[in-house]
Amino acid sequence: MKTRREGDMEIIELLKSRRTIRRFRQRRVSDAELRKIFDCVRFASCAANMQRLRYMAVRSPELVRALFDTTGWGAMVRPNRTPEWGRTAPLCFVAVTGPADAALALEADAGAAIQTLEYAAWSLGIGCCWIGSFDREHCRELLKLPKDRRVLYLVAVGYPAESPVAEDASGSVRYYLDDADVLHVPKLTADDLVSWM
Amino acid sequence: MKTRREGDMEIIELLKSRRTIRRFRQRRVSDAELRKIFDCVRFASCAANMQRLRYMAVRSPELVRALFDTTGWGAMVRPNRTPEWGRTAPLCFVAVTGPADAALALEADAGAAIQTLEYAAWSLGIGCCWIGSFDREHCRELLKLPKDRRVLYLVAVGYPAESPVAEDASGSVRYYLDDADVLHVPKLTADDLVSWM
Numbered sequence: 001m002k003t004r005r006e007g008d009m010e011i012i013e014l015l016k017s018r019r020t021i022r023r024f025r026q027r028r029v030s031d032a033e034l035r036k037i038f039d040c041v042r043f044a045s046c047a048a049n050m051q052r053l054r055y056m057a058v059r060s061p062e063l064v065r066a067l068f069d070t071t072g073w074g075a076m077v078r079p080n081r082t083p084e085w086g087r088t089a090p091l092c093f094v095a096v097t098g099p100a101d102a103a104l105a106l107e108a109d110a111g112a113a114i115q116t117l118e119y120a121a122w123s124l125g126i127g128c129c130w131i132g133s134f135d136r137e138h139c140r141e142l143l144k145l146p147k148d149r150r151v152l153y154l155v156a157v158g159y160p161a162e163s164p165v166a167e168d169a170s171g172s173v174r175y176y177l178d179d180a181d182v183l184h185v186p187k188l189t190a191d192d193l194v195s196w197m
Numbered sequence: 198m199k200t201r202r203e204g205d206m207e208i209i210e211l212l213k214s215r216r217t218i219r220r221f222r223q224r225r226v227s228d229a230e231l232r233k234i235f236d237c238v239r240f241a242s243c244a245a246n247m248q249r250l251r252y253m254a255v256r257s258p259e260l261v262r263a264l265f266d267t268t269g270w271g272a273m274v275r276p277n278r279t280p281e282w283g284r285t286a287p288l289c290f291v292a293v294t295g296p297a298d299a300a301l302a303l304e305a306d307a308g309a310a311i312q313t314l315e316y317a318a319w320s321l322g323i324g325c326c327w328i329g330s331f332d333r334e335h336c337r338e339l340l341k342l343p344k345d346r347r348v349l350y351l352v353a354v355g356y357p358a359e360s361p362v363a364e365d366a367s368g369s370v371r372y373y374l375d376d377a378d379v380l381h382v383p384k385l386t387a388d389d390l391v392s393w394m
Contacts, residue, residue, distance in 0.1 A: 011211055011320040015237040015313055031393070038387040040212040043363060045312055045327055048272065049372050049382055055391045063394055075245065105329060107301050108350070111308020115242055116212055119316065123208035130242055132302060143394070153305070166240060175246050185246055190235040194252045196228070197260055197340070 018118055019166065019185065021127025022074050022081040023088040024158035028059070033124055034092070034157070040120035044113040047105040053113055053152075056095040056143055066142050067093050067154060072133035076175050077183065083156075090129070090156035095143055100150045110152045117155060127160035215315055216363065216382065218324025219271050219278040220285040221355035225256070230321055231289070231354070237317035241310040244302040250310055250349075253292040253340055263339050264290050264351060269330035273372050274380065280353075287326070287353035292340055297347045307349045314352060324357035 034057050041055070058064055068089055074081035083089040096114060098106050118128045131154040139151045162183065169186035176184055231254050238252070255261055265286055271278035280286040293311060295303050315325045328351040336348045359380065366383035373381055 011208055012233065012237060012317060014208055015317055015320075016240050018240070020242065035387055036209065038391050040209060042384050042387055042390055043213050043215070045217065045308075045315060047329055049370055049384075051366075051370050051385050051390075053390070056394055057391055058394045060394055104301070104304055107304035108308035108311075108329075111242075111305035111310075112312035113308075114305075115309035115312040118242060120209060120212055123212075132244055132305075169248075173246055173248050187239050187246075188248050190232055190239055193239055193248075193250070194235050194254055197253055197255045197257055 014119065014123060016166075018122040019127075019164040019183075020129050021156075021158070021160040021162060021164070022129050022183075023083055023161040024090045024127070024156070025161045026087070026091065027159050028091050029126055029157055029159070031057075031059075033126065036124065037117055037120040037126075037157075041113050041117050044109075044116040046109040046112065052098055052102060052106060053109055054097050056097065058093045058095060058143075059091065061091075063142065064089075064091060064093055067095070067134070067139055070135040070138050070142075071131050071154065071156075073129070073131070074175075075133075077177050080177055080181065081183065088161055090158045092157045094155040094157055095139065095151050096153045096155065097143075097145060097149055097151050100148050107152065114153060114155055117157075121157060125159065126157060129156040131156060211316065211320060213363075215319040216324075216361040216380075217326050218353075218355070218357040218359060218361070219326050219380075220280055220358040221287045221324070221353070222358045223284070223288065224356050225288050226323055226354055226356070228254075228256075230323065233321065234314055234317040234323075234354075238310050238314050241306075241313040243306040243309065249295055249299060249303060250306055251294050253294065255290045255292060255340075256288065258288075260339065261286075261288060261290055264292070264331070264336055267332040267335050267339075268328050268351065268353075270326070270328070271372075272330075274374050277374055277378065278380065285358055287355045289354045291352040291354055292336065292348050293350045293352065294340075294342060294346050294348050297345050304349065311350060311352055314354075318354060322356065323354060326353040328353060
């Protein structure tokens, strides 16, 4: 079983170090990099191997702008982490789409696929923001999807222009900006999260 | 930004090579390994950093057996990939739990967390089967969870006793066993999955 690798701490480090990015450099992610990322996403876990999700890689500036205008960002740190168009906004969105009538399990599939997208991107120096706050119906129309399809999530994809840090949570999990405008993300520890039986 | 790593093909390879495992060696995953895995899961993406999921690491043989008896495995390859208790069944389950009244977004959180769990495990030579087919209400009782909590998913965790292979899908995405009892998992290609705009 040569494909598995014993005790690879580099991978563990990647899984721990990836953070959500809400400020992007104004440098394009190439189609070649996006293809590398999608070539991982296609192997993400999904219910019964049905592979019902589809992806739209949106790079056209007009359409990125139109999608961007429907999105809400980092509710706890407004307006500092609401990107500015032309300065810190993403130059690419990935729209994650699926059948409009799909069951709950498709949400879990989307979570697994987006998590894979984020790790693949991060390994290439690319950051993501998984966006759940946007006008789904308007985005469906912008993307010219038929009514039997829906946009589950948008993911902003680009080179990071910030370096958020995770820290052990003590009480609140509310993320915040410090005096140097660095985003801090409190994370519960394994002791907080896991019961052993 | 030292935590990101440019063009790391080892990570890309891990993301592509991980497969679902349905036959397990009868060797325990240590608590130390499980802790390493949960120490990645705690950093998984989640909506608004709310971290509402909790995990139960079930290793007690009686409880693993009781959970196992409520599960359904690999519908397309029955009975060959239904593990046998005492021979190929997992020795550990992770139960992913959350508030019973939570919104749809918690399903996506669970997808991201389980995908992270699977990658962390795989990097340590440990395989998983993400299980959606089980008696949720009976498992809630077995785990002594109050009625305001629910079990979203079970994940079987253990050392692999099979080596499934992925292949490019041509038409059907139905997984199958070949004459040598190897599981083949057809995956759509990036060309099938992505539109470029």
